[in-house]
Amino acid sequence: MYTGEMPVDEWTPLRQMRRTQKSGPRPVIDHFGELLRQSKFGHQLTREMYAIPNKKPSAVTPRELVSEAFWASQAWAYEDEGHTVLSDDFCRQQRDAALENFDLNMAFFATLRPDAFEAALAEMLAKNKQLREVTDLKTLDLEEGAYVMVLGRYRQAYIGQAVDMRARIRRHWTANKQFDRLLWGHKHQSVLSVDSFRALDTTRIFAAKTINADRLERRLVKNFPPDFLLNRIEGGKLSPVRGAFIATEVKRRQLVVEPGV
Template structure:
């Protein structure tokens, strides 16, 4: 598989941050989703998992020490991941963006300490909750972190391990927010222009705020 034109690494500015884009680009695309990688997230040791399990999973590795996944595993795993991708995109597409905004405002109203974020550097070293909005997919994500700025930048540049991109079957696995990255496409919305995700964060000023 070759990288399509226009996906060479570039540097982008996002919420006041200079973000180094990987070779996969700052936007998620189906072509580069679940890009095959032989390296497993965790090396399974024979003595810890037992002989029977080792025999069952042997087809998925090219060596007995489970250092690299086999070519057969890469094909099967990517096929399953792309099936899950198609199912997720099919679920997102008909969602009403107006209704999503209503739910978003409902969440923000629950925690009135949420503030609009203009510059990510303002949140350097601060703990709190945050909301990321992916308009092109009619989705928003609520999380919390001990260091908000650091965690958000991990989303922008990180990726799921290839063998962890699915949790369960393609029909039950939840689409990983890590794969949406910094910029997202509007997809099936009326405009084809690129849209940047917007998000808010709440400063953690007390134990009450942290548990809200």
């Protein structure tokens, strides 16, 4: 957890949540057949619990793999010579940019028409009848296939694949996107990660049990309107070669209208 010098009010929401956890009851929520216990981050996405600084980087780049010039250009973002601890300056800038991006994404969601989203979802289901609505996540336990998580409040969907769909969806609900990876691209274009949303943000689930999940996921992602889709990259499994060029696939949203456009 972040240990640098930050204004006290940055941590008020987290401290209040911890006090509630210690003094109040611990309700259990049944959501798609899964029992959700109290979480310090809550069960719905909120601005107050978004972009909580963490000084541990999501990955450490070996120094021998980059040039000295590049290494030196990144030094400001770290406290140590080995680039294993993020600096206070980086955490402040990252938090400010992530919160601005959060606000822009929320404003973007507000412009989307619920009827248009529902129409797009209905069309996808009509064209892919193997997708069935899921009301109990346990029916996907150890099942391979493709799934669609619907976040109705935001008029967004996320399409994925897994060899164990129940476990994968549960990880989406409980994951906490790494602080230094909240933004993928510029703050005016970055799509919010599905792992930043919480369990109760998922209002419907559809899934297809199939060994051809990779092909199905690709087709679903390709044909679903991008404004309604949270996927940050194209569908399909990541090979080593594809992973090396993944930056070329990053989805961007025009969250700020440029002057004159």
